[in-house]
Amino acid sequence: MTSTVERPVSAPPVAPRRRFVLRGPGVGLAVGAVVLFAVAPVALSDFRLSLLAKYLCIAMVAVGIGLAWGRGGLLTLGQGVFFGLGGYAMAMHMKLADAGPGQMPDFMLLYGQLDALPWWWAPFRSPYFALPATVLLPMLVAFLLGSLVFRRRVRGAYFAILSQALAAALAIFLIGQQGTTGGTNGLTDFQGFFGYDLDDPVNQRMVYFIVAASLLALLLIARQLIRSRYGELLVAVRDSEERVRFLGYNPANVKLVAYVVAAGMAGLAGALFVPAVGIINPALIGIVPSIEFVIGVAVGGRATLLGPVIGAVAVAWARTTLSEEFPAAWTYLQGLLFVLVVAFLPGGLASARVLLRRRSP
Amino acid sequence: MTVIVSQLFTGVSIGAVLLLIAxxxxxxxxxxxxxNMAHGEFIMAGAYTVYVLQKVITGAGWSLLIALPIAFAVAGAMGVLLEFLLxxxxxxxxxxxxxxxxxxxxxLQQAARDIFGAPNVQTKAPDALTGNVRITDDLVLSNNRLFILGLAGLAVVALTLVLRFTSLGRRIRAVVQNRDLAAVSGIPTGRVDRLTFFIGSGLAGVAGVALTLLGPIGPTMGTNVIIDAxxxxxxxxxxxxKGSVIVAFALGTLQSLIEYSTTVSVAKVLVFVAIVAFLQWRPQGLFTLRTRSMA
Incomplete structure (x- = not known):
């Protein structure tokens, strides 16, 4: 074990004037906002727009991964856990709201194993509990796991494996609890979203705007974090944890913040995914989807602000387009993407230009 | 009492499979x-080796025995290729x-799907391994589980002998302890790496042969078992x-006992919690190499 120190991936240093993907982060964000709010709603049909809303939810997870992995070096292969917690929290509230006051959700009656609502479902009837819970519940889980793990200096591949095992455990757990969580089917078939009929195309457009606005908000949060002193510290921990410790900081806390923030972002993404797509189930949060969140980030450029978003949307779009017609070809392509991008273009597309100038990293 | 013993046996046999993979x-x-996330697919390659061999050789007993070295070689070769290329x-x-x-x-999963088809396939277990050993009326040990236990034991002994008494083993241990120092001492670290990968991946192939005795063979069989390993x-x-040996059997037993008193899905979560708790006590695992490196 002499070579476990991760070589820094060609990440731009944190100096604010440094150029990012487009022509600087501010301009990139502005262009992105115009595309999301002005161009896309006009140019795309209702169907395409709701697909885009789905991709943007995945992109929200990617923003968090970009922060934790690209900036902090924490390869988290379990973001599906937080995505799922946020999604299930929202889905439980919507199920209860559909059922009406005092009633049980339809699937519980269908399976017929329960006489009354389980106690842990009950608080989700109130939107004042459910909405904050979509973000705070994932953050709490991340805080508990992170503070245990980082404090004991479990890191690198060990941390990646643990985060992945958590995703596996949660997915298997949810499948096993068919009567109270919907099992493999998950929670689906929602009618309303806070009183708005989800079948109405206008309301679907409203969901899209909420998703787009949330993504933009998360990007602004990530940008502030990256540009702050904390952002510099995070990169320092990634590149030389021991040195940061010797400088008097506690790297465990630095990592914990990034991990918890990323978890909150994934939770919000999951919560919005439910009204946007209309389903949450264990197949969306297990090992495979959790690691697939990472590929978009790698493709776009893990250490940049907008790279993960662009990469995630591009990969999700390619999946929908290709996997319907050529499922086998898509799996090969996805495997090749992992291999080629991570091995030979670790900075992602954002670094392609740099790489052309300077061959060997 | 017999219930506990038979649960323990189940746990030990789960542990043996885990150990072979790990x-x-x-x-x-x-x-x-x-x-190496592709380790699970080397297991799959070993399992499909048995499937292909049974198409050629009809006797299930012989094909299983012949499959062991061939699966080792096939999976090992794939490992070396992966090491060399990437x-x-x-x-x-x-x-x-x-x-x-x-x-x-x-x-590799998609390749298996294209070659052998997406549905799972079955192999025939040899007659000698389909029966049971009856200790008492309640306590019945199945032959295939005993065979896997023996195979795992054999693998541990063989690997220990190689690591301890051969020149290759000495080189491997030297590289593990300090790669740079091994390199300046004249050990060809690149070649040692390749041989290590051959042996490690080959053991995955052997594990794949063992798994054919327990269930069907499919393209995703590797992913299902790899996380626990x-x-x-x-x-x-x-x-x-010895760390892997102890933890594999401990984990297998723990899982089987929790499964017995609750359900499979609860057992998965509790085993995960147990491991996080264990890492609080031993963050580097049960046994670690003492080095001066800070990484």
């Missing part, structure tokens, strides 16, 4: 500090290696086989 993984992880180029980037090998595992490696620590 041995190779722990060898390559210790050697290069990289997690992992070699990523030595200082363990996390990236993890993602790259995940991509390889996706490609990773946990064994993480909790066992690297550089020592």
């Amino acid at each position: 041995l190779g993984l722990s060898l390559t992880f210790g050697q290069m500090g990289v997690i 992992i070699r180029r990523l030595y200082a980037r363990p996390l990236d290696t993890l993602l790259v090998t995940w991509g390889v595992s996706l490609i 990773f946990l064994v490696v993480v909790a066992g620590g690297i550089g020592h086989l």
Whole structure:
């Protein structure tokens, strides 16, 4: 074990004037906002727009991964856990709201194993509990796991494996609890979203705007974090944890913040995914989807602000387009993407230009 | 009482499967500090080797015995190829290696789907392994589980002998302890890495042969078993086989006992919690190499 120190991936240093993907982060964000709010709603049909809303939810997870992995070096292969917690929290509230006051959700009656609502479902009837819970519940889980793990200096591949095992455990757990969580089917078939009929195309457009606005908000949060002193510290921990410790900081806390923030972002993404797509189930949060969140980030450029978003949307779009017609070809392509991008273009597309100038990293 | 003993036996046999899978993984992880996500697909390759051999050789008993060395060679060759083409180029980037090998595992799974078809296939177990050993009326040990237990034991003994008494083993241990010092002492670290990968991946092939006795063979069979094996490696620590041995059996027994008193899905969560708690006590795993390196 002499070579476990991760070589820094060609990440731009944190100096604010440094150029990012487009022509600087501010301009990139502005262009992105115009595309999301002005161009896309006009140019795309209702169907395409709701697909885009789905991709943007995945992109929200990617923003968090970009922060934790690209900036902090924490390869988290379990973001599906937080995505799922946020999604299930929202889905439980919507199920209860559909059922009406005092009633049980339809699937519980269908399976017929329960006489009354389980106690842990009950608080989700109130939107004042459910909405904050979509973000705070994932953050709490991340805080508990992170503070245990980082404090004991479990890191690198060990941390990646643990985060992945958590995703596996949660997915298997949810499948096993068919009567109270919907099992493999998950929670689906929602009618309303806070009183708005989800079948109405206008309301679907409203969901899209909420998703787009949330993504933009998360990007602004990530940008502030990256540009702050904390952002510099995070990169320092990634590149030389021991040195940061010797400088008097506690790297465990630095990592914990990034991990918890990323978890909150994934939770919000999951919560919005439910009204946007209309389903949450264990197949969306297990090992495979959790690691697939990472590929978009790698493709776009893990250490940049907008790279993960662009990469995630591009990969999700390619999946929908290709996997319907050529499922086998898509799996090969996805495997090749992992291999080629991570091995030979670790900075992602954002670094392609740099790489052309300077061959060997 | 017999219930507990038979649950313990189930646990030990789960542990034996885990151990067979984790041995190779722990060898390559210790050697290069990289997690090989395609290890599960080497298991799959070993299992499909049995399937192909049974098409050629009809006797199930012989085909299983012949399959063991062939599966070792097939999976080992795949491992060497992976090491030579990709992992070699990523030595200082363990996390990236993890993602790259995940991509390889996706490609191998799809290749298996294209070659053998997406549905699971079955192999015939030899007659000698279909029966049971009856200790008492309540306590029945199935032959195939005993065979796997024996196979795991054999693998541990063989690997220990190789590591301890051969010149290759000495070189492997030297590289694990300090790669740079081994290199300046004239050990060809690149070649040692390749041989380590051959042995480690070959053991995955053997594990694949063992898994054909327990269930059907399918393109995703590797993914289903690999996570638990990773946990064994993480909790066992690297550089020592005994860590993997102890943790594999402990984990198997724990899982079987929790499953018996609750359900499979609750057992998964509790085992995970147990491992996180264990890492509070031993963050580097059960046994660690003492080095001066800070990494």
